[in-house]
Amino acid sequence: MAANKSKVLLTGAYGFVGQCISPVLAEHFELMKSPPYDEVTGEGLDLSDSSATRQLMKDIAPNVVVHLAALKNIARCEREPEAAWTANVQTTRNLLPADSTKGPHMVFLSSDYVFDGQEGGYTDLDFPQPATVYGQTKRQAELLVLQAGGTVVRSGGLYGPAHQPGVLFSWAIEQLQQNQKIEAFTNVFNSPTYVNDLATALVQLCRHRPGGIYHAAGSDRLSRFELLRLLAQRLGVNIELVQPSFCPKEANGGVEPGDLSLVCSRRSPLESVRLRGASQVLADWPMTT
Ligand SMILES: NC(=O)c1ccc[n+]([C@@H]2O[C@H](COP(=O)([O-])OP(=O)(O)OC[C@H]3O[C@@H](n4cnc5c(N)ncnc54)[C@H](OP(=O)(O)O)[C@@H]3O)[C@@H](O)[C@H]2O)c1
Numbered sequence: 001m002a003a004n005k006s007k008v009l010l011t012g013a014y015g016f017v018g019q020c021i022s023p024v025l026a027e028h029f030e031l032m033k034s035p036p037y038d039e040v041t042g043e044g045l046d047l048s049d050s051s052a053t054r055q056l057m058k059d060i061a062p063n064v065v066v067h068l069a070a071l072k073n074i075a076r077c078e079r080e081p082e083a084a085w086t087a088n089v090q091t092t093r094n095l096l097p098a099d100s101t102k103g104p105h106m107v108f109l110s111s112d113y114v115f116d117g118q119e120g121g122y123t124d125l126d127f128p129q130p131a132t133v134y135g136q137t138k139r140q141a142e143l144l145v146l147q148a149g150g151t152v153v154r155s156g157g158l159y160g161p162a163h164q165p166g167v168l169f170s171w172a173i174e175q176l177q178q179n180q181k182i183e184a185f186t187n188v189f190n191s192p193t194y195v196n197d198l199a200t201a202l203v204q205l206c207r208h209r210p211g212g213i214y215h216a217a218g219s220d221r222l223s224r225f226e227l228l229r230l231l232a233q234r235l236g237v238n239i240e241l242v243q244p245s246f247c248p249k250e251a252n253g254g255v256e257p258g259d260l261s262l263v264c265s266r267r268s269p270l271e272s273v274r275l276r277g278a279s280q281v282l283a284d285w286p287m288t289t
Contacts, residue, residue: 012068024199047091074253077134088137100148112156117258132253157190183245184225189259191217208269220277221261
């Protein structure tokens with residue numbers, strides 16, 4: 001059976017998004033994962049190493065590359081712009097074929113941070129003006145992907161199933177169920193996106209390989225505070241446990257936090273994909289996995 005399936009190479013497979021979407025991609029494609037990379041010890045496969053990456057591409061010969069590997073820590077990207085460029089741009093360049101008519105198709109996961117957050121409600125036709133180094137490097141990578149005929153998919157505020165360790169919800173659930181107060185920003189808005197909904201969008205994009213820019217994000221525009229109050233309500237705990245707080249510039253890479261909400265692309269092949277708002281996802285909680 002696997003012989004009829006497209007071969008998909010997933011980078012960043014051992015990060016948060018990669019771990020969540022791998023099982024979904026594996027249902028539809030012959031999934032290969034690029035090996036993990038430990039930046040501290042240098043062990044594993046560094047995708048910014050062009051000859052190692054070229055060899056990987058030769059060995060695997062994928063039909064599609066889903067490129068997730070990146071440095072997404074906003075503050076670190078500001079402090080270490082070279083590291084940001086290496087992880088976000090150089091890796092992308094190395095994975096793209098020299099001749100775009102011959103190599104595999106790239107589906108690149110980009111970010112709402114390519115916008116400056118002044119307006120919110122960004123569509124795929126809006127012109128990106130990143131305000132952070134992270135956003136700038138993701139935008140540089142986008143341009144490389146588009147030039148090579150690849151597909152750029154922008155998402156934001158990704159959250160995983162409740163059981164996924166280390167993510168916003170599992171931490172908040174733990175605190176709230178122990179009647180602990182938590183603080184949440186009232187001045188940071190985005191479109192919280194359930195990672196399994198994004199996975200469905202990625203399956204469609206890998207299958208159809210349309211090229212161009214797609215927005216795939218949850219349909220609610222919410223502040224972090226609103227999101228966590230919804231969660232508290234769903235858990236049946238006192239919503240006052242979620243206290244408002246204000247995100248300072250310094251916690252947002254030195255730029256004024258704003259509204260990074262995205263409006264989704266409802267054109268083929270994403271028109272039938274469910275990209276639910278957080279209120280809808282939480283209404284299904286915890287049945288949704
Ligand atoms: N999380 C979100 O809300 C969100 C929203 C929009 C877009 N995205 C995009 O989604 C993608 C995945 O994000 P994530 O949240 O899963 O981040 P993550 O947990 O930090 O995963 C990123 C992975 O990339 C790997 N990596 C970084 N540099 C590498 C290199 N040179 N060679 C090989 N592997 C390398 C990291 O390895 P180490 O762990 O060893 O560093 C890590 O496993 C990123 O492209 C991000 O821009 C995320």
